[in-house]
Amino acid sequence: MLRAFFRTEAGSTSMLLVATALALLWANSPWGDTYEAFWHTPMGLSFGDAVFSLDLRHWVNDGLMTLFFFVIGLEVSYEMRLGQLRDRRLIAVPAVAALGGMLVPAGIYLLLNAGGPGAGGWGVPIATDTAFVLGVLAVVGARCPDPLRAFLMTLAIVDDVLAIIIIALFYTETLSLPALVTAAVLLAAIMTLRWLRIWRAPAYIVLGFGLWVATLESGIHPTLIGIALGVLVFVYAPTDQKLLMAGEAVHEFTSEPSARAAREAARRVQRAVSVNERLQLRLHPWTSYVIVPVFALANAGVRLDGETLRAALTSPVAIGVALGLVLGKFIGISLGTWLPLRFGWGILPGNLVWGQLLGGAAVSGIGFTVALFIVDLAFDDPAIHAQAKIGILAGSLLAAALGWVIFRMAWDRGGVCAPPEAEPGEELPEILSVPVGPDDHVRGPEAARITIVEYGDFECPYCGRLHPILEELRQKNPDVRLVFRHFPLRTLHPRAAPAAIVAEAAADQDSFWEMHDILYDNQRFLTDEDLAHYAAQLDVEPWSDVPRHVSRIALDEASGRDSGVRGTPTLFLNGVRYQGPLDLDSISRAVEDLRKPS
Known part of the structure; x- marks a missing residue:
């Protein structure tokens, strides 16, 4: 599952880059005024006198991105039950590193903005963009990439969960009690269906859409519901009985091919795999190749004229975001990795040395998707809004460059794993000291x-x-x-x-x-x-x-x-x-x- 995730995320980086470039070109073209006008176009549904309407940007940010966080919830659920996160010793280090990678950037930002008009943007530099990070790792070709990517993947999952909690707790302005009660009832209905093991997709789709609308009306950002529903989706390892039944059905089809046998074989093979994994297989490409690039197209556009850039160069918001992403993430993740290793709270997933970990900490400062997401929630002033986006773009570019430099400087033995302290100072023998014997x-x-x-x-x-x-x-x-x-x-x-x-x-x-x-x-x-x-x-x-x-x-x-x-x-x-x-x-x-x- 992790390998498929890596391939999809790294592959979608190019789509994300193209969407970002298009947004910047559009916003800075002679038709730049149409950028904001287009994304503020209202679109909605009406039932008699009842009208539910959002502009296009909110349909993307509040609607499509809920599906994005739903997929994250699926990944969290799978990894906790069957994957990387089931081993608590492997969770501790990246979890503490993720926490450090959020606290330090927020602290640096607040040092520059506390008490000012941009103080509410402390959440902007806290999140890591998984797609961009894995894309950069694919480009730099870091030594022993699989354990490093597994480490950063675990860190990113914890980072995403904490970011959603922060959005729910600190970026919710008003609450509607009737809508909250409705949302709670609908969530209870979904949990009841799960408890009864009723897996009818139409029921979940209707209840899920109703829960999304109720949550949106309640004032809580609906992305929280996305990740919560993803975690609730049932996941299990294929049982021997289901595998045996699937094998028998396939054998029957290969022995006597028919439409009925083909349908039965497909049904049994499908049921051997959990709903969680099937949904990830179907939705992950859509979120990575469509939803996140559309989100970038809708949010990354910012004017980069002389006046805007001059304002950003002296803006505590832009500087705070950039420093938070570059220095804050690097210091926070590095310190958060060292502490649990120093006190024996956890272990690393594989043959990682500090050169690789520091490179990973640096590229984790690439904050894009969730950072832009929080900008939209934190600022109403268009000028501060633009300065924060420029800080994100500058900080992410600098973080990528810093990571590339560290990876280039990292110690490399060309395909052999060995701890740094194992590097010999003397000339090594070349003859096998103990000949092959009967005990070998x-x-x-x-x-x-x-x-x-x-x-x-x-x-x-x-x-x-x-x-x-x-x-x-x-x-x-x-x-x-x-x-x-x-x-x-x-x-x-x-x-x-x-x-x-x-x-x-x-x-x-x-x-x-x-x-x-x-x-x-x-x-x-x-x-x-x-x-x-x-x-x-x-x-x-x-x-x-x-x-x-x-x-x-x-x-x-x-x-x-x-x-x-x-x-x-x-x-x-x-x-x-x-x-x-x-x-x-x-x-x-x-x-x-x-x-x-x-």
């Missing part, structure tokens, strides 16, 4: 001409990418065998050592390589619960003899250190360190060279 885990013929020894880590993403390459190499070369030795990088990969222990437990029952493959196929899911599940699949007792397994792993680590291993993956071909690129063609050429007579 060997895959391939005993009399193979070529032996590849891999020092690996089950949580290392580079090892995960190398895994299918080595397997393809071995399949194409019958005279090649693979030896795996453990080298868990505990400071970077907290789940690598427990995974290694479970692999050794599987080895006791001659199932090491089966477990090896399972662990690499599920690198993102290595909690104790996950490991126990994988062990059960192979009928293995995962924690039966931990001290012996720890000693066995320690021997591998010692042999690795003596052989000059400092990161993963590290390969030795026939006992000599391999120092080429970790791709199939390069390793294959090295294998061919070994076959040549000396």
Whole structure:
């Protein structure tokens, strides 16, 4: 689910950029006056004497963006139950970082604007724009991108939830009690349908629309309802029974194809997947490629003539927003990351070092969608409105540039995970210190001409990418065998050592390589619960003899250190360190060279 999210968000960045550029061109063209006139065009519904009308900008901001936050609610619900957020140790660090990334920018803004006409805009620099951040990460190509993106994704989810709460609490001017009561009744009706497990889409659509109207009339911003309804959508992992029924239906269709069998197979396959995931699959592209760009088109337009720019250069609102996004986000997220790590409140999701984390903190200062959203709620004065938008644009550009510089300066070993303190000052040995023996885990013929020894880590993403390459190499070369030795990088990969222990437990029952493959196929899911599940699949007792397994792993680590291993993956071909690129063609050429007579 996270990978699909990353692809959609990063891909939609170009659409968002185009929409922003069009809005700026339109607002600064000879027809610039038509920009505001168009978005203030009223549109509504009437039933007899009853009229419900909003201008186009409010239909976008209050209507379409409610669907955007509904999708965020779906993502929050999924990640809390089945994804990244179910492991509390992984939530703590990005959650505290998100909180720091909101408090510090708000504080910097208020230092410049407290008591002034722009004081109410303290919420503008607090939010991170996920689409732009992931798009920038795709451009800079940061080392070990998957764990960094997972970290920033979790941070962004917490950031979005806190931003919606702030909008509801601090940017609600008046409340209508009858509308609030109506909204509460409709919400209770939706929760009742959920409790009764009634999944009729028309009922939810009608009740949801009524709840949106009631919330809008109550004075509370309806985006809060969007994220609340998203969280309420039921999510579950496919059960064995549903998967079996789906498989039987598909088998029946392939055996005797018919329209009835096709419909039944489609129905059972669909029901095996939760409503939450199905809605995300359908709605996420619409929100990312249509709704958010339309929102940018409706809100990013600001005149950039000489007078407006001169006013922004000295405006505490523009300066406060820009500094909040650039310095506030960077300081707040960096400090919010350091504190929980320092006091042991949580762990990082993978092989992240401070260069990457600081780069991520910097690009998190790209505030756009929610920042523009809050500008519309915080300011009535058109001049301050324009200054805040200029601050957002300037701050976001500077944050992107700062992140790019930090990523360029970040330490990079070109495809090998290793902690900074592991960088050796001496020349490393190139010969395998401990020859392959009977206690090693060997895959391939005993009399193979070529032996590849891999020092690996089950949580290392580079090892995960190398895994299918080595397997393809071995399949194409019958005279090649693979030896795996453990080298868990505990400071970077907290789940690598427990995974290694479970692999050794599987080895006791001659199932090491089966477990090896399972662990690499599920690198993102290595909690104790996950490991126990994988062990059960192979009928293995995962924690039966931990001290012996720890000693066995320690021997591998010692042999690795003596052989000059400092990161993963590290390969030795026939006992000599391999120092080429970790791709199939390069390793294959090295294998061919070994076959040549000396």
